[in-house]
Amino acid sequence: MSILVKNLTKIYGEQKAIDSISFEVKKGEIVGFLGPNGAGKSTTMKILTCYLPQTEGLAKVCDFDTRAQEQEVKKRIGYLPESNPLYKEMYVKEYLHYVAKVYQLANPMQRVADMIGITGLTQEQNKKIHQLSKGYKQRVGIAQAIIHNPDVLILDEPTSGLDPNQLVEIRKLIKDIGNEKTVLLSTHIMQEVEAMCERVIIINKGSIVADDKTSQLKSNVSNQTIICIEFAEKIQIEDLNSVKGVKKVEKEGNEYKVYSQDKTIDIRQELFNKAVSSQWTIVSMKQETRDLEAVFKELTQKTK
Amino acid sequence: MKSILIKEIHAFFSSLIGFLAIGIFVGITGFMIWFFPTYSVLNYGYSSLEMFFSLAPILLLIIIPAITMRLLSEEKQSGTIEWIFTKPLTDWDIILGKYFASIALIIISLIPTLIYYFSIYQLGLPKGNIDNGGVMGSYIGLIMLSGVFCAIGLFASSATTNQIVAFIMAAVLSAFCFGGFDLVSNFASFDGMPEYIIKNIGISYHYDSISRGVLDTRDIIYFGSIIFVFLYFTFYNLEKRKY
Numbered sequence: 001m002s003i004l005v006k007n008l009t010k011i012y013g014e015q016k017a018i019d020s021i022s023f024e025v026k027k028g029e030i031v032g033f034l035g036p037n038g039a040g041k042s043t044t045m046k047i048l049t050c051y052l053p054q055t056e057g058l059a060k061v062c063d064f065d066t067r068a069q070e071q072e073v074k075k076r077i078g079y080l081p082e083s084n085p086l087y088k089e090m091y092v093k094e095y096l097h098y099v100a101k102v103y104q105l106a107n108p109m110q111r112v113a114d115m116i117g118i119t120g121l122t123q124e125q126n127k128k129i130h131q132l133s134k135g136y137k138q139r140v141g142i143a144q145a146i147i148h149n150p151d152v153l154i155l156d157e158p159t160s161g162l163d164p165n166q167l168v169e170i171r172k173l174i175k176d177i178g179n180e181k182t183v184l185l186s187t188h189i190m191q192e193v194e195a196m197c198e199r200v201i202i203i204n205k206g207s208i209v210a211d212d213k214t215s216q217l218k219s220n221v222s223n224q225t226i227i228c229i230e231f232a233e234k235i236q237i238e239d240l241n242s243v244k245g246v247k248k249v250e251k252e253g254n255e256y257k258v259y260s261q262d263k264t265i266d267i268r269q270e271l272f273n274k275a276v277s278s279q280w281t282i283v284s285m286k287q288e289t290r291d292l293e294a295v296f297k298e299l300t301q302k303t304k
Numbered sequence: 305m306k307s308i309l310i311k312e313i314h315a316f317f318s319s320l321i322g323f324l325a326i327g328i329f330v331g332i333t334g335f336m337i338w339f340f341p342t343y344s345v346l347n348y349g350y351s352s353l354e355m356f357f358s359l360a361p362i363l364l365l366i367i368i369p370a371i372t373m374r375l376l377s378e379e380k381q382s383g384t385i386e387w388i389f390t391k392p393l394t395d396w397d398i399i400l401g402k403y404f405a406s407i408a409l410i411i412i413s414l415i416p417t418l419i420y421y422f423s424i425y426q427l428g429l430p431k432g433n434i435d436n437g438g439v440m441g442s443y444i445g446l447i448m449l450s451g452v453f454c455a456i457g458l459f460a461s462s463a464t465t466n467q468i469v470a471f472i473m474a475a476v477l478s479a480f481c482f483g484g485f486d487l488v489s490n491f492a493s494f495d496g497m498p499e500y501i502i503k504n505i506g507i508s509y510h511y512d513s514i515s516r517g518v519l520d521t522r523d524i525i526y527f528g529s530i531i532f533v534f535l536y537f538t539f540y541n542l543e544k545r546k547y
Contacts, residue, residue, distance in 0.1 A: 074392040085383035101307040
């Protein structure tokens with residue numbers, strides 16, 4: 001087991017940051033760690049990386065306890081903290097070389113060169129870190145996290161503040177790394193989870209509210225289907241409401257969002273029949289797939 | 305520890321702090337003991353480096369806090385402290401790496417002052433008429449004293465995220481440890497035994513003692529324990545995050 005967390009609790013003063021959470025991550029999995037701000041994502045990651053000790057419970061990385069075998073854990077983890085702290089006065093190459101030395105790697109020069117190649121920093125390798133744009137700083141952050149070939153990668157919001165092109169590249173980079181390693185990454189961006197993670201853990205107010213395969217999660221949570229329908233004519237919402245199986249109708253621009261009472265009922269047929277009998281012209285009709293964003297909202301808001 | 309040590313020494317010299325520290329130390333002592341008439345060795349008439357050894361601690365009181373102020377406070381400020389604590393290093397690796405880097409810088413800035421010694425050695429009448437034991441003792445005393453100031457500076461740096469606060473704290477605390485106890489001991493009410501004890505706590509008493517060229521184990525133990533106490537306080541400050 002790459003990561004094992006059991007009944008983990010962290011209390012800051014009076015405030016409970018995480019409340020008895022448990023989960024496991026198997027070797028080679030890419031797991032998305034989701035949650036609103038202040039849910040306890042970063043705290044969990046800080047405990048896993050031995051930066052903070054937990055108040056109660058157990059955290060293990062590669063079967064080493066984060067409290068009793070700190071150094072063993074630290075050697076096996078690559079960590080990118082949330083704010084991506086770097087020594088801004090150092091040169092990219094110099095910094096990576098320093099990191100390699102800290103990890104006491106056998107062949108630091110070679111590893112630094114490899115990392116620069118993998119993360120696409122070749123053009124920037126002789127610049128000072130503070131001269132780099134945010135995307136390149138992020139790459140340096142990722143390079144330092146993987147330089148010692150760790151078994152487990154913990155990335156705290158690795159893609160925040162990147163432009164769309166960089167986003168795609170960094171995601172690809174993480175996905176490539178994830179082929180061989182265990183990755184736990186936190187994010188706010190749902191598309192990212194869909195694009196990269198096989199599994200999602202959603203945490204809210206210090207407790208885990210969902211832990212499932214990304215695809216499963218999407219279908220499990222929603223208990224209704226949503227049909228987006230557009231008519232050429234102006235129609236009354238009440239008319240749509242009267243269709244059999246319809247729970248509620250919302251108007252959004254020219255479109256109507258029709259919610260079914262149950263996900264087993266397909267209301268498209270009923271809607272079509274209704275349109276024909278009322279002589280409305282359907283311009284478009286599509287079934288909305290519930291995306292993770294909606295799932296996330298549902299899970300993290302209902303517990304309020 | 306070694307990786308931190310090398311990195312910090314590198315940082316001193318890539319950010320000008322190192323050159324400034326050496327330049328100021330060597331420049332000011334050079335001018336004071338060779339050029340300006342007030343303290344000039346040439347006017348003094350004796351082949352002695354006493355002037356240098358009484359001036360150096362005062363300069364170090366300013367220079368050492370300036371080089372130690374950023375060591376930990378900058379890491380705390382920029383968040384790199386989280387990065388460094390998640391690397392396979394112990395807290396002591398970090399503390400000692402940074403501590404020895406600052407000591408190394410001070411030793412590097414002491415090396416050019418050996419020229420003063422050789423000059424006076426040549427100028428003595430007869431040639432070489434200089435208290436070698438005293439000079440050696442004084443250099444050792446100066447390194448010991450720098451050791452204490454660096455430990456105080458590192459401690460001050462670990463206590464705050466603001467470098468200026470760290471600087472002022474280190475300078476005031478070092479100055480008090482250096483000369484403050486002497487001043488306090490001079491109150492009339494402390495006459496006798498208390499005066500001796502209070503003086504004994506201060507650095508200058510032990511510094512003067514070593515400067516005479518006598519390496520007394522009591523002085524060595526004194527410096528060693530003060531250094532340990534402040535490094536331990538630093539360790540405590542770093543560990544505090546966990547509670």
